[in-house]
Amino acid sequence: MFAILFVTQRAALTVGAFVGTFFVALIIGRLLKRRAGVRLGVLYQLFCLTVAFYAALAVYGVHATWRNHIGAAAILLSTAFVVALVNRCLWDWYFENRKRTPIPHFLREVMAGVIFLIVLLFVLSIGYHAENQLKGVLAGSGVIAIILGFAGQNFFAGIIAGMSIQLNRPYKVGDWLKVGETYGEVTEINWRSTRLCTNDNIYLDIPNNEIVKSTIINLHYPTEIHAMRIRVGIDYNVPPNQVKDTLARAAQTAVNVLPEPKVRVFLVDFADYAMIYEIKFYMGNHARLNETNDAIRTNVWYELKRQRIKIPYPIRTLQLERRPAKSLPEGQEEARAILRGEPLFQCLADGQIDNLVERSDLNHFGRGERVIEEGADGESMFILLRGYAQVSVVKNESTIPVATLSSGDCFGEMSLLTGEKRSATVRAERDCYVMEIGKDVMGEVIRESPDCLKQLSELLAKRRMETEGILKDAATSAADQEAKQREYTATFLHRLTTFFAL
Numbered sequence: 091m092f093a094i095l096f097v098t099q100r101a102a103l104t105v106g107a108f109v110g111t112f113f114v115a116l117i118i119g120r121l122l123k124r125r126a127g128v129r130l131g132v133l134y135q136l137f138c139l140t141v142a143f144y145a146a147l148a149v150y151g152v153h154a155t156w157r158n159h160i161g162a163a164a165i166l167l168s169t170a171f172v173v174a175l176v177n178r179c180l181w182d183w184y185f186e187n188r189k190r191t192p193i194p195h196f197l198r199e200v201m202a203g204v205i206f207l208i209v210l211l212f213v214l215s216i217g218y219h220a221e222n223q224l225k226g227v228l229a230g231s232g233v234i235a236i237i238l239g240f241a242g243q244n245f246f247a248g249i250i251a252g253m254s255i256q257l258n259r260p261y262k263v264g265d266w267l268k269v270g271e272t273y274g275e276v277t278e279i280n281w282r283s284t285r286l287c288t289n290d291n292i293y294l295d296i297p298n299n300e301i302v303k304s305t306i307i308n309l310h311y312p313t314e315i316h317a318m319r320i321r322v323g324i325d326y327n328v329p330p331n332q333v334k335d336t337l338a339r340a341a342q343t344a345v346n347v348l349p350e351p352k353v354r355v356f357l358v359d360f361a362d363y364a365m366i367y368e369i370k371f372y373m374g375n376h377a378r379l380n381e382t383n384d385a386i387r388t389n390v391w392y393e394l395k396r397q398r399i400k401i402p403y404p405i406r407t408l409q410l411e412r413r414p415a416k417s418l419p420e421g422q423e424e425a426r427a428i429l430r431g432e433p434l435f436q437c438l439a440d441g442q443i444d445n446l447v448e449r450s451d452l453n454h455f456g457r458g459e460r461v462i463e464e465g466a467d468g469e470s471m472f473i474l475l476r477g478y479a480q481v482s483v484v485k486n487e488s489t490i491p492v493a494t495l496s497s498g499d500c501f502g503e504m505s506l507l508t509g510e511k512r513s514a515t516v517r518a519e520r521d522c523y524v525m526e527i528g529k530d531v532m533g534e535v536i537r538e539s540p541d542c543l544k545q546l547s548e549l550l551a552k553r554r555m556e557t558e559g560i561l562k563d564a565a566t567s568a569a570d571q572e573a574k575q576r577e578y579t580a581t582f583l584h585r586l587t588t589f590f591a592l
Contacts, residue, residue, distance in 0.1 A: 112142035139206055169209045173202045255279060255298055261308045266376035268307035269296065275377065289380055309376050315348065317372050318379065320386055323364030325400040330357050333367060333399065340393035341369050343459070344385035348372045364402045392456040421452050421475045425525045428473050428498050433549055437542040442535050449531045455518040464515040468505035469529035474498065477522030483514050494519070506532055507550060508585045533590045543586055544579075551578030 115138035261267055265276050267286065274286025274294055284301050286294040309316045320341075324333050334355040341353045351372050359366035369390075373382050394401060425447050429435045435443060455461050455477075462468060464484060474495050481493040481501070492514065495501060504510050506527060536542060555574060 107145050107148075108142045110142075111145040112138050115141055169206050172205055172209075176201060176205065255284070255302070260306055261311065265308055265310040266314075268309065269301060269304050273309075273376065273379070289377065314374050314376070315372055316376070317351075317370055318382070320369045320371075320383060321358070321366055322369070322387075322390060323361060323366050323401060324394075325402050326365055328399050330365070332397070333357075333365070336393050336397050336399060337367055337369055337390060340389040341371050341386045344371075344382065344389045345458075346373050346378045346382040346385065348374065363404050388456055389459070392454050392459065396453045396455075421523055421525060422447050424475045424497075425450070425452075425473050428475075428500070432500055434500075434503060434546060437545045438535060438539060442538060446527060446531060446535055447525070450528070451526045453524055453526060455522045455524060457518055457520050459518050461516045461518060461522070461524065462502055462505075462512045462514075464512055466512045468502060468512050469509060470526050471500060471502040471506035472516075473500050473525040473527070475523045475525060477524075478519040479516050479522055480519050481514050481516050489515075504550070504553075507546060507589070508582065509589045529590075536586075536590055543583060547579045547583040547586060548575075550582040551575055554578055554582075 119138065255261075261276055261279075263276050263279060267274060267276060269286070272286070272288065272294065274288045276284060277287050277293070278285040281298075283295050283297045286296065288294070322337065334357070337355045338353045341347060341355075342349070347353065348371075353372075354370045356368045356370065357365060358368045369386065371382075371386065373379070391401075426443060429438075429443050429447065430440075435446075438446070452475075461472060461479060464482075474497055476497055479495040480491055481495060482489050482491045484490070495516065501516055502512070505512055506529065509529075536546075552575070555571070555578060
């Protein structure tokens with residue numbers, strides 16, 4: 091036991107002499123290069139290794155003839171040719187030029203050290219085979235090598251894994267990865283680890299030997315277009331096809347959701363208190379995930395609210411609501427007051443306006459949503475009860491804002507009364523609460539008051555003339571304006587009669 095310990099101590103001193111001499115010589119070379127401008131290359135590094143080798147032999151007490159030393163030195167120095175050949179053919183030509191894979195300077199030095207080590211073992215086995223004392227050096231060095239091997243196991247495993255990642259390129263800087271349950275953007279790939287940055291700006295430094303053990307999902311390969319999914323629970327009483335159409339329509343118009351491939355909705359589970367639907371949508375850069383999810387969920391809420399579809403409370407939650415027995419739905423009183431002041435409806439009695447309001451729909455529209463779209467078919471008009479909306483038209487492929495609507499404004503009446511396509515786009519600038527009056531409801535009111543047809547025709551004719559600028563045109567005589575008024579009135583009377591089948 092004492093003999094083994096003694097040999098190990100001598101081996102440690104020998105290795106220490108080798109490492110110390112090498113680094114001292116290397117530092118001297120670096121000082122000469124920086125301060126004196128002396129350019130030293132691979133030959134000087136081999137010289138440092140050779141000096142360190144002979145220093146270690148001297149410390150251990152190995153004696154050999156000068157011929158052995160000269161031969162060993164010549165063989166060790168010849169490795170410069172081998173290292174240069176490997177750098178030129180393997181690293182420069184094959185990897186960097188052909189494979190387009192940059193090789194760091196550290197890996198080149200490691201390979202040069204391995205080549206030197208192989209040559210060194212060859213020199214020891216051939217040039218110093220007769221020296222029995224070297225057996226102790228090799229035995230003691232083997233013990234130290236084992237200790238160092240265990241100590242650097244993770245480090246070298248990371249280096250090897252880094253080489254594999256650099257060569258295979260499963261991901262690159264800028265890609266978004268899913269590693270386990272973590273999503274992150276690749277910010278740096280080095281030979282020891284891969285660094286990721288999450289959507290919360292949290293940086294993760296994952297050793298390469300750990301990341302290669304996991305299943306790596308690259309969301310940006312081969313392109314950054316990828317699918318994500320959101321789940322939502324819906325009331326059991328609503329038909330699945332209606333829910334699918336509603337959710338798809340809400341998600342497709344959300345910010346950052348790509349138009350192609352289109353959104354798809356799946357019924358995935360019958361849960362305790364709801365039917366679970368999964369919205370599958372496609373997006374680009376994963377960095378916008380939070381904004382995209384928020385936009386989809388917001389649109390879903392508003393669309394479900396308009397379609398009277400409930401997101402049920404969990405079955406374990408007891409919800410108690412008390413309402414007055416004869417309370418009116420929110421917004422009906424406001425709508426009733428607005429309609430009484432609207433010229434189009436002044437021919438109607440109070441009871442008819444009440445009937446019109448009670449049978450119309452009240453809907454919510456979220457900020458940025460389109461209430462109506464230019465060129466679309468329409469058979470209804472709207473009353474803006476709360477919020478603001480912007481009116482715009484498209485000319486020469488450019489969107490031009492033309493007006494801003496606020497509480498109390500009406501729009502879409504031409505489509506309601508004549509069935510014309512929408513002449514402009516109305517988009518909610520903030521959350522809006524609107525009443526929609528449909529053709530069926532308006533048709534019953536007109537049938538009850540046929541005298542209103544003439545008054546409605548005259549109002550529509552006047553609005554059309556205002557839109558066309560006829561009333562403001564000084565070149566148009568009063569007689570021409572009156573003739574135009576009669577012509578438009580007759581046209582609208584015919585269209586009203588036809589549209590409502592009177």
